[in-house]
Amino acid sequence: MSAGDQPAETPDEPAAPAPRKWRDRHAVAARNVGWAVTALSLLLVCFALLMPTSADKFTPGVFLRIPVEAVLGAAVLIVLPRRPRIVVAILSGAILGVLTVLNLLDVGFNMFLGRGFNVVLDWVLFDDAQSYLKDTMGNGGAIGAVIAVVVLVLIVLVVMTLAVLRVSNVMTRNRDAASRLTLVVGTAWVTCAALGLQLSGPGIAARTTVARVEDRVNRVQATLKDEAAFAKEAKKDAFGGTPGDQLLTDLRGKDVMIAFIESYGRSAIEDEATAAGVDATLTAKNEALTKAGYSAKSGWLTSATYGGSSWLGHSTFLSGLWINNQNRYRTVTAGEHLTLTGAFQRTGAWRTVGVMPGVQKNWPEGKFYGLDNVYDSRELGYEGPKFSWSTMPDQYALSAFERLEHGKKRDKPLMSEIILTSSHQPWAPIPKMIPWDQVGDGSVYEGIEKAGKDPADVFYDSKKVKEEYGKSIQYSVNSLIDYVVKYGSKNTVLVFLGDHQPLASVSGSNASRDVPVSIVAHDKSVLDKIDDWGWTDGIKPDKSAPVWRMDSFRDRFLTAYGSTPAKR
Template sequence: MKLGAALAILYLVLVQPNHPQAMTWGALAVFPLELPVIVAALLALGSGRAATALRIALIAVVWVILLLKLADFATFMAFNRGFNLVVDYHLLPAAWMLAEGSLGAGLAWLALGAAVLALGGLAWGLWWATGVLAALRLPRAARILALALAPVTAAVAVAEIGAARGAWSLPEAIDPPGAAFTARVGLERAEQALIARQDLARFAQAAQRDPMRDRAPQLDALGPRDLILIYVESYGRSSHDNPLYAQTHRDTLRKAQDKIAQAGMAMRSGWARAPMVGGQSWLTHGSVASGLWLDTQSRYRALLASPRRTLFHFAAQAGRRNVAIMPAHVLPWPEGSYFGFDAIYNADDLGYQGQPFNWVTMPDQFTLAAFERLELSRPDRAPLVAQIALVSSHAPWVPVPELLPWDTLGDGQEFDQWALSGDPPEVVWRDHDRVRDQFRQAIDYSLETVGDWAARQGDRAPLIVVMGDHEPARFVSGVEGFDVPLHIIGPADLVARFDGLDWAAGLLPDPATPSLPMDALRDLLLSRLSAEPAP
């Protein structure tokens, strides 16, 4: 009985998948080729000091790889990619903040405590299971046989790993009776860490080179008009391609398109390709601002340590005032000083006195109204270049406010009727269909708000660039890819400067239009909005 339980523990740990789609009963049928290696080694060494050292090393390695599998599971769900030790460690505090905002502090701490206990119990279970095997009393001949089998079974596991990774092909007569998946995950994560470090070194070199550095003047085609970049959280191609969302969101865009046209403004729409999905919006903001591809936090940190000039540095050189409206920031943003902003408005700076919408600090309508109050209405101001990161469409997508008449907005308490309504996230998120419907409503509110606000700006004639920052998690978006919609709204003469890109007129992008990577947008804006565009 004890032997069977010990083998079962090792078996289950070794076959544990690292991807949500692999979490099926079929995963139990894949025999772990590491198991006979472990069993043979423990039987050969017995219960002496060598066996104890092997057990400690074995448990440490298997336990760490199990943690990496669990981390992979989480990042595949959120970002559609595996976990990278070098660049993703920062996701832990971000995940904790999201858990507190979605579940509440009490449930978040309870979940954390349960996870710690489970991992500790697993380590003890592995120690007990390996101890059972090491304590088996076998004849000397049986231990010699186990010692002989250990390298043979290890060779079979290595052969399967190499074949699975494409390093070599096995003869047709040789078919390993399973997979050494756990060992392969450990090997791949170690290689991934080394590659990430090398990639960061190359990125640091690329950050030193800037094709726009010596080009002047910049942004002079704007004249006295403002340039406003608005990021709509979690707004991706799924709003146009997924039938769950497309009718709602495209109808809202059509209505906004009519309002904006009536205000005398022109529009173009295309696609941009984000560097990630599911979160980390600052990677999108940084890619657009710097003209460099920021698909990891380490690249972002390397950018902050580089002399790279951002869109806002060029705007300052042209005599423009640069501001960032960041309602998601409940703490200071020291990295913001790198980007060249003259003013950064975090959540506390925007004047919102209403109730938060769980993780979301304030509705998008209030954020845009605060931007008008704090910056657009300033007398005798310089032309602006503004970055506005909206958050109403950020998970958990409950509750969702409604658009109010702009002249009725006060300090934000008028939104409390929605902030305090409906089921909390921990109830809604038990049902994925409800989550998707809340996402549909949240994105629709943001699109309606942005469209209505843009139509109000007709007499002020800014150039407005509206884009999604990334797709939501794949279980919500229901589509593959990294594309997000990109809308240019403004005076006809400025919008016409983006002709030749095959972007569609209006707010409905053509599905066949190729997407531009977000790191191309800085130079595109600088070139198209300068009197003498770069080649």
């Protein structure tokens, strides 16, 4: 036989048997796994359609309802031909995945900021969130968290798409049974809706996703309308045209400090988990002020923000406009609306400065606020460690203010805006008060920071986080009042307040947005000007003290201290 010849096949030789599939070898197990996957897919779809947007509303009763979207979706998928059905199932799953991600964002925003996620305005906050993670978890931890979030979003999108596709395929293979079940469930939904039946809360007949989509669309439309309306509102200003010589005439010659204490909310004073320590500190510091010849009056302001976005509270307080979102903030800071600090600058009678330890990059808003000079974290000379998000302890920031500005000889009094950041979440580690002459360049804080608590051990413990939050407020109040007692004079006037309440895990899910505000002065006549405000004597406001919206303070303050509204 030549090399090119091939041997003839033997026709009687049996072919090798094809390997049996796993399904064939384990038919019962495969059927059980298939039903389990189908049931899990159905549960995932129903969970996504019914999930609430607040963590405190995740109760069993919320999920024991009939989502109308599932009934309508099943009816459509049953009657569609194969190819259109697959396309519709994939698109529906992807959309449901996106809605689930948005719902999860709502849960997070409600937990931290006391409001839902705004799909128009809130994307810019992710940059701040990433910076916060970097400050609290380190660069590696922040990168890991970002990667985890991206992976989670992709998993949600893919799993939800596969779940809808799985349910669709099963219904098609069992079309008659699926049609009957859809009809029965649809009839039950109509009956429950007509009778208003409910278990322990929401009605059994649910249209959660439809209502939520409608709400998001309405919020987008409202946001876009608000932008134009607020631009017009910001141009109206009762004191915008007032000449400098008619502004703040009753405070001439006074050194005025406006200090914001991060997250200093009403809960710090009234929540039983923090009240004892904070109230004791306020009482002790009030006695120290009295002994040094100072008097004080206090009330409440309702902040435009909650749990974070401090700059919204700062701008609301200083501009006299209700700035409760980033779009309003951009609009007002790009304009020329008169701020409280700007009013001092316009008079020409004060040097105006800002002490901003939380600012770590260029801050063009300083011009809008009317500040002659801004000292940010890079210009305060701090050589010590960061305390989580806070770049430096409050006592150091105030010590640097004394060294750079307040303690120097000047030809005019000083108006200062000071942001105190040591009470910023995650409230660990917390600095400690040290003798003022030992503050130096901040290197002394190395040991204090290392001896402090780990943020991860505090922030996620519901009891510890409240305790440490209260301690951080005590530290900030101690720093500020001790500074005034030590370095203040007969011409010192201090206005200090919180910018917003702490997040819901500390203040409570139903907490108000109220923050304390106090005016401290050595000259009693300064407080006489606000006798008609009805505020409480001392630096702790009474529960019954007046509560004003934060945007009303600017005009009340300007009016009380001799400012004349511009003639129209």
